[in-house]
Amino acid sequence: MTDSATTPPRQPMAALPGGEVTEGGPMLAADGRPLKHSLNRALRREKLRAFLLVSPLLIFILVAFVAPIADMLFRSVENQIVSETLPRTVLALREDENLPEAAPGEPVYEALYTDLFIAAEYKTHTRLGSRLNYESTGLSSLFRGTGRDVGRFDTDIYTDQFIEAEPALEDPVAWSNWMADDDIRAALPQTADVWDAWVKLTVEANEDDPLEEDVEDFVYAALYRDLASGAAPAGFPDVDVSGFETVSIKALFEESDEDWVDPEVWQVIETYSPAYTDGYFLNSVDMMNGPDGGAEWRPEDEQIYLKLFWRTMWMSLAITVSCIVLGYPIAYLLSTLPLRSANVLMILVLLPFWTSLLVRTSAWKVLLQQQGVINDTLVWIGLVSDTNRLTLINNATGTMIAMTHILLPFMILPLYSVMKTIPPSYMRAAKSMGANDWTAFWRVFFPLSIPGIGAGSILAFILSIGYYITPEIVGGTSGVFISNRIAYHISSSLNWGLAAALGSILLALVLTLYWLYDRIVGIDNVKLGG
Amino acid sequence: MANGSSSEAFVEFERVQKSYDGEKLVVKDLNLSLPKGEFLTMLGPSGSGKTTCLMMLAGFETATHGEIRLDGKSINNIPPHKRGIGMVFQNYALFPHMTVGENLSFPLEVRKLGKSEREKKIARALDMVQMGEFKNRRPTQLSGGQQQRIALARALVFEPELVLMDEPLGALDKQLRETLQFEITELAHRLGITVVYVTHDQTEALTMSDRVAVFDDGRIQQLAPPDELYEKPQNSFVAQFIGENNTLDGVVEEIGPNSCLVRLDDGELIDALPVNVTDVGQRTRVSIRPERVESNIERLHPDAHTLPAVVQEFIYMGDTFRTRLKVAGHDDFVMKTRNAPDQPRLKPGQEIRIGWLPEDCRALDP
């Protein structure tokens, strides 16, 4: 941060000696320039210096923190994959009026044929399938399966008929000449578009020379559509297509998979065709884009995120509170002990930091499970019967216990460092004035330790909201947090958009809570130490 | 050395001992009693046990042995908050999360006083220290001197009969300290309260107190009014600790009731007043205040013994001259003379003779 206040503005030496006032004019420096200018110039150097000093950190923060967060926010709404993979289909869908009652008309399938053919060559169709499968089950295999078929669609009847009618149409060199002619391109818009895509594909994906390759069927299909609609450009072979045998591409798609004529499938494609979507965010709050385009609740048996957000919040709060309850007395003891004994105790406090997660988790299991040490002891004492052993792990209790243990140091350290700065004479003064131990503590010591509680709570709460390894291991099903779902979508389902949306909501929640805290307690009331 | 108990003693320490570790005594057999209304200062170097005594009186430390009495009652087992003793701390110990008014209100609230009564007492206490208009400020918005005035007001607001002050002026600059020294003594005498004041600053002790208890090594070395302490130190520790002092070592050669002769280690003979010496042949350390050293030996009794001295350094200090001399092998012997027209300004290297009245040179323990 380029806070010039942190470096005290030194008086610019050049401007000092000759400071004098000209009549009615500004104060001038020794060299006759206005003093303000000299001062600004001198300060600019200071600022630049300050900026240069912090710039490594600034760059680091930008690269390692701001950029990923921005990327996450972007991902949570980004949805260009549909319009990028199926550009023509998306355009054609806009023209189509059959949805949502019936499957779209032939032009949409013609566009889809071109798009899917190209996508299959680039192998991007499966990726799109995975993306759309998040919204509607079955689209993954629909795209994968038809991607395999689309190259073998029986559209070569156009190719054969064209070449029979005009053999020159077989020659890729002739094609490239025609397609260099602006008039022909204007008259045959679909053909030109598809030709360009084919050339690009041949060069990029297959690394071939388009002048030596057979022109693909879908180019002839496009040509047929252009010519059938009455185009007759000068300089292009005059072929009469009125007698051509035709094929319904819609039928070909239906043949490949009958889901292609399911209006619901098309509804999903249309809903997610814009470049940006609120779908991920809706999903994050257990909603979805309904068939009528409006947001609606997901089926009850798929609602989980709101529940998890709520659970994450209250459990984090409960963990924070138990950290305060357990940590406060320890911190108090630490702050009153002589330094040497305090250090020994501090090592015990810091021990959780030094043990690996694996060791700690195993320890928790050994301790907490039903055949574990705690239950065994309770049964042995007779507090619990052997058949009614307590369930202390693989549920919310397990998460609470383990997380409290892990986060305790984060509570104790700020508490300790704040308590350490409260002079013992305050308590003595209070007692000398007639306050008993409790009053002295409650009226004097406790209020002064609140900044430590604040800092510790913020640390523990925010860390706990984002924790996922421990809840995953000891939380069972009722003790997992929203971060576990985020981790799942990042590493397992690969639904990064949803993970990003969940993460963004979590971030917003944390910031809101922080803001609330600032409003209620005041953020300058947070101290990590003296 | 220390006074024994008296019938009108308000605060009394009787054979009090204190040890923290069970091996070493920090307070050894302390006997002290002070009457109501006295301003007593405990003076001594750090670690001498003075603060421990204060804390035992306040109740924050317990005596290992012996009894402490307040107004005739033993308070050994009374917790601090029931002793009703006001206390002022070195770092003021004002509660930063409360305003000045709330700070003063605190002792009244725990005594469950009504609001109007509290207000009245707070106003009175603040006026007493001329801080009336600062009631709603926070301690951090006040200067050190102002904070200490508030701390004082807070210690007095519940009208204790005994107030303890633990180096209350230690953190202030000299001028402020002098002003407050005066204010505190004046206030204490006006209110008639008993004050036990701890300091390591001898000037403070001398200017403020009715009596001073000089602490060293866990014992009271001397308990006396300031003038007596300065003029008639009972032992060489007190002599050296209070004020500036020259010391010379030697052996008692002749001894009478009011004077003795001491043969210094380099062979010179001097006059002295026997204080801690009783027999001829005893080793002794004599102590002479710099301002009692006379360089104009004609002013002395003709029989007086004099010493040769070589001027090492002459410092002009305005109202006085300070001359460092080499005497009997020591070159840190200091002579202070008033700046008077007839007083010669000595030059380094100059050889002179010096002497003193026998009663100004006290023969103490070695």
Next chain:
Amino acid sequence: MNITRLLTASTALVATATIAGAEAHSEMADEMTIVSWGGAYQQSQLKAYVEPYQEMHPEVTITWDESSAEAVAKLRAQNEAGNVTWDLVDATAADAMRLCDEGLAMEIDPDEDLAPAPDGTPASEDFGEEMLVSDCFIPQIAYSYTFGYRNDVAEWDGKQPESVCDVFDTETFPGQRSLEKRPHNNLEWALICDGVPYEEVYDVLETEEGQDRAFAKLDTIKDETIWWSSGADTPQLLADGEVVFGSTYNGRLFSLIVEQDQPVNMMWDTQSYDLDGWIIPEGLDEASLARVKDFLYFATDTQRLADQAKYISYGPARKSSAPLVGEHAELGIDMAPHMPTNPENSEGAFVQNYEWWADYRDDLDAKFQAWLAQ
């Protein structure tokens, strides 16, 4: 042997088919990063494939990365960053399918890239359709999810469970169970034990009612179930006596029962087959790719796959490897009876439908998690 191997290897490389072996060799990268699962499984790969390969090619250094569990996400991240640092990744069939769909894994041609069986059967036939589930997937082993149970449970009155449906019978076999915290297998087992024949499982599971039926069956044991997410959980839970039944990978149970000698028995009934194998990340440079293909050609041949079974009880993916499976390298016991593919064990085995799961995993996972959270 060495030279002929080199020549065979180079014929496998389309571009260098006509160039002399030595030259082809010089175009191969000398470093290779292999991603695997760590632990005993990775050890078996080291012993069976990597060490023999390095013996032949001492110049090759191999770096292991134990990230297979997060392979899909990491590979995607590497791909997005434009810096793929892995050369060969061990992945489950389902992951391989997803990587292939995402364009993150390279398509391979089994007959061209993989060695034929010793009798000349082409690789595609030797592995077979059921193993080559994705165009990018090079199968190594067949493993199975199956149940282990404690054989010393007093409450069972000496009865031993025989079928997977005994897991759902909490009256005859009381005690805690452990199941994986994923819908896979659990839903299938639930339906099978609810009376659905094997071949209809996925048809039923496709319907809303079928899903409800599966969840309803799981509901009957939900309160007695600990849900695991790491393969090491169930063996530990079984060993501690914390659960009486637990599903996990058969190899984990093998080491629990045979190597650690715990009072646990294996239940092969309705074991659910899964596959594990290699994928080559998309976007390798030519030299690295040449090395990887050379290594793969060697590491997936009949003998190597059979060798792996000496170290771990997973079935080799090639049909031709099965007769070559020998004894455990250290314990000296015959490994064949411990293979999930052993005829005696594979009777009643169930085969997961990866293609189906690719479609339904998002939907069913949401339902499964919501069900768990209830």
